[in-house]
Amino acid sequence: MRLLLHAGRVADANTLFDQVISRAPVGDRWSRSYVLVFRATMAWRLRRIPLALELAAEGWTDLDSERPKGVAAARTISMLGYLLEGIGHRRAALDMIRLAVHVAREAGDLPTLAQSLQRLGGTLNFRAVDGSPVNADEIFGESRQHLEEGLSLVGPEDPSYWALRGAYSRALAGTGDLAQAQAHATEVLRSGRQREDLWSTSVGNWVLAAVHRQQGDLVTARTLGSRAVREAEEINDTSLLLRFSLDLAAICAELADPVGEAAALRRSVKASRVAAETLQEGLGQALEQRRLAVQAQRLAMAAQEAAARDPLTGLANRLGLERSAPRLLEGTAAKGRVPWLVLVDVDWFKDVNDDAGHAAGDAALREIARLLRRECRSEDLVARWAGDEFVVLLGDASASDVGPAVAERIRAAVDQHEWTMVLGTARRPTVSIGVAAGPAKLDQLFAAADIALYRAKRQGRNRVEVHDTAATSRRDGQHAELG
Structure with a gap:
């Protein structure tokens, strides 16, 4: 040539x-x-x-x-x-x-x-x-x-x-x-x-x-x-x-x-x-390539966001929580504050589904998600963990009792909500909540809040229980002495 x-x-x-x-x-x-x-x-x-x-x-x-x-x-x-x-x-x-x-x-x-x-x-x-x-x-x-x-x-x-x-x-x-x-x-x-x-x-x-x-x-x-x-x-x-x-x-x-x-x-x-x-x-x-690159980037971001979001409630899902939690927890620790995790579980939700149907049950979960967003701040991380279980990770919490206070607001909002339009005459849902504060690690916070949630369920439901970190430390110490 x-x-x-x-x-x-x-x-x-x-x-x-x-x-x-x-x-x-x-x-x-x-x-x-x-x-x-x-x-x-x-x-x-x-x-x-x-x-x-x-x-x-x-x-x-x-x-x-x-x-x-x-x-x-x-x-x-x-x-x-x-x-x-x-x-x-x-x-x-x-x-x-x-x-x-x-x-x-x-x-x-x-x-x-x-x-x-x-x-x-x-x-x-x-x-x-x-x-x-x-x-x-x-x-x-x-x-x-x-x-x-x-x-x-x-x-x-x-x-x-x-x-x-x-x-x-x-x-x-x-x-x-x-x-x-x-x-x-x-x-x-x-x-x-x-x-x-x-x-x-x-x-x-x-x-x-x-x-x-x-x-x-x-x-x-x-x-x-x-x-x-x-x-x-x-x-x-x-x-x-x-x-x-x-x-x-x-x-x-x-x-x-x-x-x-x-x-x-x-x-x-x-x-x-x-x-x-x-x-x-x-x-x-170059302009066309840039346009395609931006388009691909947006699609990728949308796909990532969709993968991290619960399609039913619009909240973050478990993947979204696990992705975002480390940054929020590190920021809280950097300010010298103690992170709080609020674990919410809907009481008798199987009965709600059985009485009103799964469509009404889904509507109830969407309504609870809306109430959670209403009672939390924009910087808090609200997620649907699985099924009828939700997690709230409080960001930049300055008050020492902010976790229990938010949890009580959530419990009361669900308990006092007008459910007739959503569920008709079916059983009204309530929530049991476990709250924990402690180390800036999601799995440890979740485990502690889960203990408190189990206690709330065992003690009658529709209540808030706070994990006693000091009592846990005492039990751990007693187990160590026995060992």
Whole structure:
């Protein structure tokens, strides 16, 4: 696909891409990431922008899971940096390409290192051309060092050699070595024509245009610059087209050629429009992904909440109580206060169901749940434990007798409630309640309140009993002595 694109055969490259994209990537994780990022780069060159962004995001995500190492990792990161540079995510692009060079050095694979150095040098060349003239010499100098190293690693038979040499010729021109720049660019141009590689001829013409411009031969520079722009357009390389057309416009302006300048700027605007469309597409996709993420988060939260809530009464269920209780108990203990647990059990509830029916029994439980909420504060945790049993965990209780007081209010509210509309003439429900205070642990509080509830049942029901912590401690001590 890359060779077809570099030859300007965009339609053939599109056909081949459609055949390739249907196959799932194979190999280890790094190999898979490389295939995804390579496909993203090809999709970008073919103007299939949504697909390019999707593939790039998938490949990029795969890179985040562990420290990159090995040849495939270096190639993937290098390719992704190249793609991000083309898309316009320039800071991330340069950081990523530098990382690719580091990973390639560690891997010890010379062709991969050479390719990574070529992308780093080429990126720095563009930064030097785009940036302030004050910093250009320094940036071109760094680029030249990287590219010289890359050229020392591979020969003309390597796929990255001519790209290295083309970028190197631009770095030479940037550092003022015009004769050497012209010699290297001429060789790149010659080789590109021989190999029918429009990418190489485009870069060669661009460098030669820069050399002739610096030499004051603006007419020749305009001719060469026009060729570079036309060839970049043929191979669908937006990054090259934008850079080359801006340089051509500057040459035409120096020549006082408004027609040529306008034509070059139109091409520049066209390339910029592609970049802008990419940004808009990316923002649209990011917004859609964010919307789906928020939707999924809300559904997950709703599912969690539903799992922790009793569908009949709307109170927290046992799972909800167990999830929320530790935080409430820890907060109470942190304030130096003693937590209270109120355990409520409906008296003779089986008789209510038998006399009035299960629908009326359910209605009675909903009514008791409403009374519990009414008699408790918003910061208290009210839950249906199981069947006809309810739990109230009092939060931020400042008074020493708040537990028994709340329990008595609940008992009286149920006892005095008008039940005729709910149960007709069936037996009116009452509640027995056990109350306990003590350690900030739910299971211990529950066990203590359950002892008090059993006592309330045994002593006649419709009453509140408070667990005697001191008496329990005495019994425990007596058992220890006997043991």
